[in-house]
Amino acid sequence: MFKLLSDTFIINEIIDSNTSEALLENEISISENMPDIEKIISTEGKIKINSVTVHNNSVTVNGDLIHNIIYRSNDEDVSVASMSGKINFTEEIPMDGATEDMDAQVNSFIDYIDSELLSEKNFLIKAVANIDVDLIHKRPVDFISSLESDGSFQAKTKNIIYTDIVSHSSEDITVNDSVELNQSTDKIKSILKSDCDAYITNVDIMNDRMLVEGICKVGFLYTEDNNLSTTGYVSEEFPFTHYIELKNSNSDMLRDINVTFNDLSYTIDENYDDEDKIVSFTANFTIDAKLYDTVEKNIILDGYSTDSEIEIDSSKINLVSTRSIKDVITKYENNFDVMTGAIKDIYTIDISPKVSEKRVFDDKYVVDGFLDVNLLYLNGDVNKIDRAYVSMPYTTTVDLSDEEKDCDIVSDVKISKCSAYRKGNNSVVVNCDIKIDMKMKKSDEISIISNINEIGPIDYGKMPSLIFRVVQQGETIWDIAKNYSVSINYLKELNELSEDEALIPGDKIIIARKV
Structure with missing residues (x-):
């Protein structure tokens, strides 16, 4: 005779993963009151995911391609102008085994974007957006942890240790401030392009609260209100501090903290001299914080009775445990030559990473790829804004411990603190931080027993x-x-x-x- 004692743990199973390419193409007309397009200088964009819906055997992702073009014009009053807009898309991605009670994690980035001039008032935007989807089933699992017996039941047990998300918070925060042009510049006529980058500098946990400190960097490319419609760029960094309530937290827990830029709005305002030299802005981004704790459970893997025939209800589950989380930053510097005109001034630089290969080699985790660099500069030969584009190779390595080498490593590459300076008339030196976000995971397929029934005595x-x-x-x-x-x-x-x-x-x- 025996009495079963049950327990429950929550598992997050990755049911399926899939990658889709969304091909985006749209013909766009500028309004009649905008200057005609002579030449498109730059085409940039980002993907914003609006909604993710899980259906039976598929996931639907709805989002926008938010684009910005900068172009030259033959207009005497406006030599350079810009236009922003968005292209909505809906992508249905096949996912075997998907059901409506599951969740989907989506990561998307632009793999390619460009524009084609069709006429003085029309252009065609072409883009390819990569959409990576992980289908996750979060569910409770009941199992037999122990039993009370008269000694006739023999149990094979195992003590399992895994990590579980004990606290999760996702909060939007806002930075309201302004940047001001110096006295030597002319006042602002129009904003051609806005930039915003946010990154975390420090995290502390105390009394069920997490203190997140970071930097919000904003920049504005603008035209000056003068006869030449010259171009300028102003940027500034703003520190921010935010508290997140996280119950049952302590400083020893594994933590996964990410910041994602959402939106930037701005207005042109007057300074004390009544000149349009202030850009007031509102930057909105999301801080996503997860805390992992170590959970220890005793489970019965198998059993039998020396007195009775028994029937065991069991199933196999894949228990995935996050063993460690680390963020490694590599300082990157490289240079390239601009092929069109002499560089008189550098305005903005945008860098996006592409990953070619991830591998473990010689006790190190190695990531190889390319940095797509988009540079806007003042072409001294024609005294007009111009663009240079180059793809630069990079390799980052992270030392691994013996335990980490045996783990499944999930990583993401992010770029921050981008800068560039001129070296001579045609050469540009590029600097940035390459950040590798790494999660070391262990998978353990275990057989769990949910029930045991006695059939009858053994003969x-x-x-x-x-x-x-x-x-x-x-x-x-x-x-x-x-x-x-x-x-x-x-x-x-x-x-x-x-x-x-x-x-x-x-x-x-x-x-x-x-x-």
């Missing part, structure tokens, strides 16, 4: 009173004891086996039926 009368069993390759004392429904301790005593003695193939084991 020992049909068994021989004495058996000599030859041990087979890979066979354990548990396997033999279970096969003949005798207790492990009885079998060890009968064969004079020590507590931790392993069986050797070819040895004989005596199995005597108790009368």
Whole structure:
């Protein structure tokens, strides 16, 4: 006789992963009051995911391609102008096994974007957006953790240790401030392009609260209100501090903190001299914080009774545990030559990473790829804004411990603190931080027992009173004891086996039926 004792743990199973390419193309007309397009200088964009819906065997992702073009004009009053807009898209991605009660994690980036001039008032935008989807099933799993028995039930147990998300918070924060042009510049006529980058500098946990400190960097490319419609750029960094409530938290927990830029709005305002030299802005971004704690559970993997025939309900699950999280920053510097005109001034630089390969080699985690660099500069030969584009190779390496080498490594590459300076008339030196966000995970496929039923007593009368069993390759004392429904301790005593003695193939084991 026995009494079952149950327990529950929550698992997050990755059911399926898939990648889709959304091909975006749209013909756009500028308004009649905008200057005609002579030449498109720059085409940039970003992907904003609006909604993610899980259906049976598919996931639907809805989003926008938010684009900005900068172009030259033959207009005497406006030599350079810009236009922004968005292209909505909906992509249905096949996902085997998807059901409506599951969640989907989506990561998207622009793999390619460009524009084609069709006429003085029309252009065509072409883009390819990569959409990576992980289908996740978060569900409770009931299992038999222990039992109360009169000694007839033999249990094979295992102590499992895994990590679980004990606290998760996602909060939008806003930075309201302004940047001001210096006295030597002319006042602002129009904003051609806005930039915003946010990154975390420090995280502290105290009294169920997380303090997140970071930097919000904004920049504005603008035209000056003068006869030449010259171009300028102003940028500034703004520190921010934000508290997040996280229950049951402590400083020893694994933490995964990310900041994502959402939106930037601005207005042109007057300074104390009544000149349009101030750009007031509102930057909105999201801080996503997860805390992981170590959970220890005892589970029964297998069992049998020495008195009764039993029926076991069991199933296999893949238990994924996050063992460690690390963020590694590599300082990157490289240079390239501009092929069109002499560089008089550098305005903006945008850098986006592409990953070619991730691998573990010689106790290191290695990421190879390319940095797509988009540079806007003042072409001194024509005294107008121009663009240079180059793809630069990079390699980052992260030292791994012995434990980390045996883990499945999930990583993401991010770029921050981008800058560039001129070296000579045609060469540009590029600097940035390459940040590798890494999660070390372990997968353990385990068999869990959800129920045990007694069918009836074992008929020992049909068994021989004495058996000599030859041990087979890979066979354990548990396997033999279970096969003949005798207790492990009885079998060890009968064969004079020590507590931790392993069986050797070819040895004989005596199995005597108790009368």
